[in-house]
Amino acid sequence: MSPTPKSPTRTLLIAALAAAPLALPASAEAKPRGDRTIAAVDTDSDGTVDLAEAKAAAGAVFDRLEKDADGTLDTKELQGRVSRKDMKQADPDNDGTLTKDEYLALVEARFKLADPDNDGTLDAKEMRSPAGKALARLLK
Numbered sequence: 001m002s003p004t005p006k007s008p009t010r011t012l013l014i015a016a017l018a019a020a021p022l023a024l025p026a027s028a029e030a031k032p033r034g035d036r037t038i039a040a041v042d043t044d045s046d047g048t049v050d051l052a053e054a055k056a057a058a059g060a061v062f063d064r065l066e067k068d069a070d071g072t073l074d075t076k077e078l079q080g081r082v083s084r085k086d087m088k089q090a091d092p093d094n095d096g097t098l099t100k101d102e103y104l105a106l107v108e109a110r111f112k113l114a115d116p117d118n119d120g121t122l123d124a125k126e127m128r129s130p131a132g133k134a135l136a137r138l139l140k
């Protein structure tokens with residue numbers, strides 16, 4: 001019986017924290033966010049969103065989300081587009097669903113909130129405001 005020598009061979013791995021993190025070119029995320037929504041919704045290409053454009057986009061979104069064809073959007077179909085608080089406001093009969101009219105009324109209410117200068121159009125800056133972003137969620 002040969003006694004096995006207790007020689008803990010320690011392999012020291014020099015954890016070379018390889019290469020300093022490469023600096024990524026700061027090109028992404030540079031664009032203002034409202035612009036993409038405007039580009040998608042602005043059918044007359046005047047660089048702003050008016051209420052008719054917002055409602056047209058919202059109507060298309062409604063039809064797209066309305067999967068079970070019961071004429072309303074429930075919270076599942078809305079996929080987080082409408083907060084619980086907004087839902088309360090937008091759903092006067094409180095049945096947890098929105099008809100297209102209710103959805104468009106919510107769009108209109110948000111549009112007005114997002115248009116503090118009251119000129120009937122939302123420019124890129126207005127679309128970037130919290131109210132503009134809330135509106136944008138209903139349009140895509």
Ligand SMILES: [Ca+2]
Pocket residue numbers: 042043044045046047048049050053
């Ligand atoms: Ca427009």
Ligand SMILES: [Ca+2]
Pocket residue numbers: 066067068069070071072073074077
């Ligand atoms: Ca439905």
Ligand SMILES: [Ca+2]
Pocket residue numbers: 114115116117118119120121122123126
């Ligand atoms: Ca405006």
